[in-house]
Amino acid sequence: xxxxADSISLSTRGMNDTHDVTGEVQRAVADSGVTHGTVTVFCPxxxxxxxxxxFEPGVVGDLGDCLDRxxxxxxxxxxxxxxxxxxxxxxxxxxxxxxxxxxxxVDGALTLGTWQQIVLIDFDNRPxxxxxxxxxxxx
Amino acid sequence: xxxxADSISLSTRGMNDTHDVTGEVQRAVADSGVTHGTVTVFCPxxxxxxxxxxFEPGVVGDLGDCLDRxxxxxxxxxxxxxxxxxxxxxxxxxxxxxxxxxxxxVDGALTLGTWQQIVLIDFDNRPxxxxxxxxxxxx
Amino acid sequence: xxxxADSISLSTRGMNDTHDVTGEVQRAVADSGVTHGTVTVFCPxxxxxxxxxxFEPGVVGDLGDCLDRxxxxxxxxxxxxxxxxxxxxxxxxxxxxxxxxxxxxVDGALTLGTWQQIVLIDFDNRPxxxxxxxxxxxx
Numbered sequence: 141x142x143x144x145a146d147s148i149s150l151s152t153r154g155m156n157d158t159h160d161v162t163g164e165v166q167r168a169v170a171d172s173g174v175t176h177g178t179v180t181v182f183c184p185x186x187x188x189x190x191x192x193x194x195f196e197p198g199v200v201g202d203l204g205d206c207l208d209r210x211x212x213x214x215x216x217x218x219x220x221x222x223x224x225x226x227x228x229x230x231x232x233x234x235x236x237x238x239x240x241x242x243x244x245x246v247d248g249a250l251t252l253g254t255w256q257q258i259v260l261i262d263f264d265n266r267p268x269x270x271x272x273x274x275x276x277x278x279x
Numbered sequence: 280x281x282x283x284a285d286s287i288s289l290s291t292r293g294m295n296d297t298h299d300v301t302g303e304v305q306r307a308v309a310d311s312g313v314t315h316g317t318v319t320v321f322c323p324x325x326x327x328x329x330x331x332x333x334f335e336p337g338v339v340g341d342l343g344d345c346l347d348r349x350x351x352x353x354x355x356x357x358x359x360x361x362x363x364x365x366x367x368x369x370x371x372x373x374x375x376x377x378x379x380x381x382x383x384x385v386d387g388a389l390t391l392g393t394w395q396q397i398v399l400i401d402f403d404n405r406p407x408x409x410x411x412x413x414x415x416x417x418x
Numbered sequence: 419x420x421x422x423a424d425s426i427s428l429s430t431r432g433m434n435d436t437h438d439v440t441g442e443v444q445r446a447v448a449d450s451g452v453t454h455g456t457v458t459v460f461c462p463x464x465x466x467x468x469x470x471x472x473f474e475p476g477v478v479g480d481l482g483d484c485l486d487r488x489x490x491x492x493x494x495x496x497x498x499x500x501x502x503x504x505x506x507x508x509x510x511x512x513x514x515x516x517x518x519x520x521x522x523x524v525d526g527a528l529t530l531g532t533w534q535q536i537v538l539i540d541f542d543n544r545p546x547x548x549x550x551x552x553x554x555x556x557x
Contacts, residue, residue: 141280141419143454145524176282184531186472194325198357199370206371218476231477232484244414246284251412253323273529275522280419315421330513333464337496338509345510383553385423390551392462
């Protein structure tokens with residue numbers, strides 16, 4: 141069995157900034173030589189999330205609008221009252237969307253749909269430097 | 280170690296149509312001979328999701344009602360303005376719920392609770408044919 | 419390859435009661451001897467969830483407030499009408515947050531961020547005894 145950890149570094153603007161990392165994940169899988177197994181894409185940090193989406197500007201904005209409704213920026217947060225960093229809404233969105241995604245690898249390919257991309261969303265209220273962990277397991 | 284990919288095909292009606300696939304996943308695990316490991320259930324596509332629920336009509340409807348509140352069908356979506364397929368709400372729900380679920384296998388059994396089933400939810404606005412990937416890893 | 423199942427038992431108060439289990443998961447990983455792989459933390463049950471959060475009382479309360487908005491306790495639920503246990507809101511929250519989290523293990527450590535903890539949230543409307551499954555795979 142092979143276990144291989146890779147990583148993806150990227151700069152984000154925060155405020156729901158969404159990055160398609162499918163190509164980088166596919167390259168990491170190809171480099172690993174694993175043809176059957178799983179890849180786990182994980183975002184270290186409590187103000188970001190990983191999920192899939194049809195990566196086109198319309199839907200990306202629509203998802204952001206939904207999160208703005210669910211966890212608005214301009215309501216009081218106990219986190220902000222205690223810590224003063226103004227990103228309580230970012231933390232809540234991160235816990236809801238979640239930091240982890242596991243995708244099967246079959247015959248050397250990710251089993252994504254045609255219009256389905258893997259994305260990092262940065263919910264923080266400021267630009268950040270992020271490093272995603274890409275953990276590949278299989279044979 | 281064993282890595283085995285199986286799949287589940289099903290027809291859905293869209294509009295939060297929810298299918299219990301626990302039995303099929305259990306059969307795939309039994310067929311694999313894996314007694315300790317994990318199974319990842321993954322839905323290719325950007326308008327569906329995989330999660331767990333107590334599979335009874337009441338809760339299934341309640342979850343749909345919640346998603347109707349969070350991502351209503353009848354508000355404007357940039358996706359619909361650009362692509363005209365009228366399923367912007369479906370995409371948003373899919374990204375929130377997520378397409379992937381990993382369940383431990385211990386002593387040959389899924390570690391689900393008694394009232395906890397694995398479900399595919401189809402958020403699209405029309406009937407679809409879906410194929411779930413069931414990736415089993417372990418020994 | 420090693421596959422090792424561990425578990426964490428804890429008593430909860432329900433009503434979004436949130437428990438940091440990072441230390442227990444780290445101990446299970448250390449005990450397993452796995453230095454490269456993944457750990458899946460899974461909550462059996464349909465009224466609880468597993469995610470990550472900056473575990474400080476402010477954010478924990480903010481996330482609970484968000485779930486109170488998304489799936490309020492005091493609206494009618496079909497589940498409650500059918501079963502009378504009054505925890506329809508708990509089931510809906512559980513399906514949204516999800517019962518499973520997979521975290522990479524690299525060089526013997528979980529790849530969590532500094533301010534990112536693994537939590538069980540109990541959404542039920544009463545105290546419960548919970549047992550989390552911690553499934554470690556790797557080498």
